[in-house]
Every structure is written in C-alpha cells, then in structure tokens.
Amino acid sequence: MTFSIVGRCAETGQLGIAISSSSIAVGARCPWVRAGVGAVATQNVTLPALGPQILDLLESHKLEPQQALQQALGRNGWSQYRQVTVIDDQGRTALFSGQQALGTHNALAGEQCVAAGNLLAGTEVIDAMVRAFEGTPGMLAERLLAAMHAAMRAGGEAGPVHSAALMVVDDLTWPVVDLRVDWAEEDPIGQLNDLWQAYRPQMQDYLARALDPTAAPSYGVPGNE
Numbered sequence: 001m002t003f004s005i006v007g008r009c010a011e012t013g014q015l016g017i018a019i020s021s022s023s024i025a026v027g028a029r030c031p032w033v034r035a036g037v038g039a040v041a042t043q044n045v046t047l048p049a050l051g052p053q054i055l056d057l058l059e060s061h062k063l064e065p066q067q068a069l070q071q072a073l074g075r076n077g078w079s080q081y082r083q084v085t086v087i088d089d090q091g092r093t094a095l096f097s098g099q100q101a102l103g104t105h106n107a108l109a110g111e112q113c114v115a116a117g118n119l120l121a122g123t124e125v126i127d128a129m130v131r132a133f134e135g136t137p138g139m140l141a142e143r144l145l146a147a148m149h150a151a152m153r154a155g156g157e158a159g160p161v162h163s164a165a166l167m168v169v170d171d172l173t174w175p176v177v178d179l180r181v182d183w184a185e186e187d188p189i190g191q192l193n194d195l196w197q198a199y200r201p202q203m204q205d206y207l208a209r210a211l212d213p214t215a216a217p218s219y220g221v222p223g224n225e
Contacts, residue, residue: 003117005147006039009140015039016168018144027165027180035169044083065094085114121155128154164188
C-alpha cells in the first residue's frame with residue numbers, strides 16, 4: 001500500500017520525506033515535516049494525527065524520537081494497525097510496524113534516514129531505499145527521490161502505485177519543497193520527479209519573493225515581465 005523514507009541532510013540540517021502509495025493522495029495524510037524539529041511518516045492503516053502529535057512531543061517536550069513515537073501510539077490506540085517512522089533534527093530515528101501491518105512489510109534505519117513500507121513486493125525494497133539515500137550525493141530532495149526510484153527498481157509495491165509526495169523543510173516555517181501527485185494511472189514517482197525538475201530552478205526565486213519582494217525576480221508572465 002505505501003513505502004516512504006524520512007531523511008535529514010547533515011550538511012544543511014534540512015529535513016524531508018518522500019512517499020508513494022497505491023491509494024489516492026498519499027501526500028494529504030501521511031507525510032509530516034516541521035523545520036528544526038523532525039519528519040514523520042504515518043502509514044499502513046493511517047492515523048494522520050500521529051504526525052503532528054509526534055512533532056509536538058519532539059518540539060515542546062524535548063523527547064527523543066522513540067519516546068515521542070511510543071507516547072503518541074499509546075494515546076491513540078489501535079497501534080497494531082500503524083506503521084510509523086520518525087527522524088529528528090539531530091538525525092536520531094525511530095520506527096514501528098504493528099502486528100497488523102499489511103502484507104510483506106519492513107522498516108529500516110540508516111545513516112540520517114529511515115525507510116518503511118507495507119504490501120511490498122519484497123523486504124529488499126526497503127533495504128534498497130536506504131542504500132540509495134546513503135549513496136546519493138547532492139540536495140536532500142534528490143536523495144529522497146533517488147530512494148524512491150531505487151524502491152521501484154527493487155520491485156516497489158506488490159501492486160501498482162498511484163500517488164506520491166515530496167516535502168522538504170529548511171530554516172523557515174513553511175516547506176521549501178511541497179510537491180504532490182495525487183493520482184496517476186502510471187508512474188507517479190516519475191511524475192513527481194518531473195515536478196521536482198521543473199520546480200528546482202525556481203525554488204530560490206519563490207523564497208526571495210517571500211522574504212524580500214523588492215529584490216525578487218519577476219514571474220515572467222504578461223504584466224510582470
């Protein structure tokens with residue numbers, strides 16, 4: 001049903017997540033990222049509330065990821081149906097797969113990342129994601145996408161995936177990358193990669209417009225050349 005990776009860039013401190021699912025609009029309920037705090041993927045039989053709850057526990061209560069994860073699971077019940085991964089702003093990680101996780105499932109922590117999935121073609125899908133993230137240089141968004149492509153090469157889900165999402169936060173209160181493919185008959189990860197390739201050269205321009213409109217470049221559209 002879903003596979004994902006949460007990760008941190010040790011050089012920039014950016015935090016992010018990439019995720020794909022056979023369900024529609026996975027980006028609407030499963031990925032949660034907060035600048036200077038952490039990233040959470042909540043999946044399988046998804047409870048979206050776990051994302052902000054875990055981030056609140058990391059931020060306000062200064063808990064380590066495993067403590068925050070266990071507290072949030074304990075508050076809400078039905079933990080046997082949940083699959084959750086966490087990384088904090090120091091690169092510490094936590095992971096959980098309940099006894100009712102669907103089909104073939106796996107979760108694995110790596111260097112500055114955690115990957116997890118359910119209804120997989122095989123457990124090796126998650127291993128491939130971690131290796132790809134660790135072995136890919138460059139921007140965090142590209143490392144996360146590399147992990148998703150590696151997952152597909154390793155077999156991906158047992159069935160087709162139809163949605164995908166990519167989120168990255170830096171030192172601002174809003175995401176610097178927030179891209180989604182809510183439904184695609186084929187290759188949502190490829191479409192997500194195309195969105196990233198289109199957005200990447202414009203990303204700094206949008207940040208400039210937000211932070212200092214007087215110094216921002218034009219939009220290049222009629223009336224604002």
